[in-house]
Amino acid sequence: MWANDYSNKQMMKETGLSKNSVCDWLTTTREVCQNYCHNQDMLGGPGRYIEMDEFSICKRKYNRGRQRIGASQWVFGGVERGHGGLSFAFRVADRKKKTLLRLIKRELQIDVEMVDGIFKLK
Structure with missing residues (x-):
C-alpha cells in the first residue's frame, strides 16, 4: 500500500487499523527503506565497472x-x-x-x- 501511494484513509479502510497504527507502520516502512539505502555496499573497486x-x-x-x-x-x-x-x-x-x-x-x-x-x- 505504501509503495502504491495509498492515502492514510485508504489504508485504514483496507486494513481496519487505527490512524495511529497506520502512521506507525508507515514510519517503520520508511525507516527500513532508509536503513537499506544507507547501509548498502559501496560500488566499485578493482576490476569492477x-x-x-x-x-x-x-x-x-x-x-x-x-x-x-x-x-x-x-x-x-x-x-x-x-x-x-x-x-x-x-x-x-x-x-x-x-x-x-x-x-x-x-x-x-x-x-x-x-x-x-x-x-x-x-
Missing part, C-alpha cells in the same frame, strides 16, 4: 511534445556491471561537476576526476 548517467524526469503536456523545462527533476545514478547489479540513484538540484563528484566519491570505491565533461577514473 560502473555505468553512470544523469537524466531528467518530467511530465509532458498532454503526454506528447517536447519536455517542459520548468517542471523537471534531475536524477543521477549508476549501476555496477555484474557483482549482483548494485546500483544507486539520487535526486540532484543541478548537474554541476561539484555536485556529481560529491555523490560519486560518497557512493563509489574509486577515485574520480572530471575531464572534458566525462568522468575519468584514476
Whole structure:
C-alpha cells in the first residue's frame, strides 16, 4: 500500500487499523527503506565497472511534445556491471561537476576526476 501511494484513509479502510497504527507502520516502512539505502555496499573497486548517467524526469503536456523545462527533476545514478547489479540513484538540484563528484566519491570505491565533461577514473 505504501509503495502504491495509498492515502492514510485508504489504508485504514483496507486494513481496519487505527490512524495511529497506520502512521506507525508507515514510519517503520520508511525507516527500513532508509536503513537499506544507507547501509548498502559501496560500488566499485578493482576490476569492477560502473555505468553512470544523469537524466531528467518530467511530465509532458498532454503526454506528447517536447519536455517542459520548468517542471523537471534531475536524477543521477549508476549501476555496477555484474557483482549482483548494485546500483544507486539520487535526486540532484543541478548537474554541476561539484555536485556529481560529491555523490560519486560518497557512493563509489574509486577515485574520480572530471575531464572534458566525462568522468575519468584514476
